[in-house]
Amino acid sequence: MHLIVKASKNNAKTDDQLLRGAKEGDRAAFSELVKRYEDMVYKFSFKVCRNKDEAEEALQDTFVNVYKNLSSFDGRSKLSTWLYRIVINNCLMKKRRRKLDDLMESYDEPPAGENSKHNARIPRWDETPADLLLNKEFHELLEEAILKLPVDYRIVFVLRDIEGRSTEEAAKILGISHEAAKSRLRRARAFLRDQLAPYMNVQEEAVE
Amino acid sequence: MNCKKVYLHICESLDEDLNSPRCREIRNHLDDCPNCRAYLDSIKKTITLYRMEPAPHVPASVHNRLIKTIDLSWKKGTRGKVTPKQ
Structure with missing residues (x-):
């Protein structure tokens, strides 16, 4: 009592x-x-x-x-x-920290556009219905993609984009500069986006 | 602002004040560039997919084990000492 x-x-x-x-x-x-x-x-x-x-x-x-x-x-x-x-x-x-900074630096280059080696058009992704997440294969794809992301980058992505903390707080938590946190976040987002891209349906878009 | 610069800062436009000078520049660029628009949209969708992924709650058995471990540490008064794992 x-x-x-x-x-x-x-x-x-x-x-x-x-x-x-x-x-x-x-x-x-x-x-x-x-x-x-x-x-x-x-x-x-x-x-x-x-x-x-x-x-x-x-x-x-x-x-x-x-x-x-x-x-x-x-x-x-x-x-x-x-x-x-x-x-x-x-x-x-x-986790054994893998030194994958070189790989992640490649995400500082845009995938296409006026300054890129490739001039391919970036296709627009179709709307993603919530029930896609109930699809086992798609869930595995998300899992596989985030597991490939080096853990230091994964932490920033989870803190900022899943937990909703600010990049400034993520930087404080990790004891890195705000700029470094922003750079890791940008690369992490680009990496995950590129991993998912081949599996996303694309919208047929009218030529502008 | 060109595509490369927009690419490097596009993610910040998700975090920054939308009326900051850099965000305004990015928005102006996006108005005229379907590639950068498609890229930003796909980044937003990537984030949404991961945010929507369900996360498990602490299972009751895990909670009970945790409380037991803490009780044990408390009884031993191991603050400042190394606690053996359960």
Whole structure:
């Protein structure tokens, strides 16, 4: 009963109040923080690792790390920023980072257009119905494409385009410059777009 | 602004204030360039597809294991010490 009352009181507390409580040894406050953020951490880990077992491991490792380092969190950055940082460190430790910067630099060139070697017309993609995602083969295609994307680029793409964080926050989380985050994001988007392009239906467009 | 420059900054037009000088330049270019328009549209659709992909919630068994691990760490008082993995 006592724990239930404590849990409902914690419900109404801000992250800062819960953090303060957890630092002072209040286990219920820490449990409330876990409850509040476990879904965010798990989903983000899953989107980056693309694997449920790895996402679970990252979730466990992240909160154990948070617990161990509670006293070092000074509250200057947002709690979510700190959590993302810990998840990323856990994910990166598991992934062998491939040096694919050379490949990604090729995405600084436009695929077609006036300054390109190719003058081919870029076809317009057809509207993509939501039920396309229920198609198993298409789902596998999305999966395959994002797994080919080097993990450092995948993280920026997930943070910005899936989680909806700003590029500035993504840069802070990763400890890179805003320009570097923008460049990774641009290359990641271009890479994924090119991977999907051969499979997208194109619209027949009237000649302009 | 030419296609190459638009290509390099087109993604920022998705993030930036639409009335910034660079965004206005990009918009002017897009009005006259079907290739860049098709490219931007395909980038937006790529993002939408990934955003629409479902993500799993924490399964109850995973949540329970996590709480158990934390309880164990708490009991051991391992703050600042290395915690063995469960």
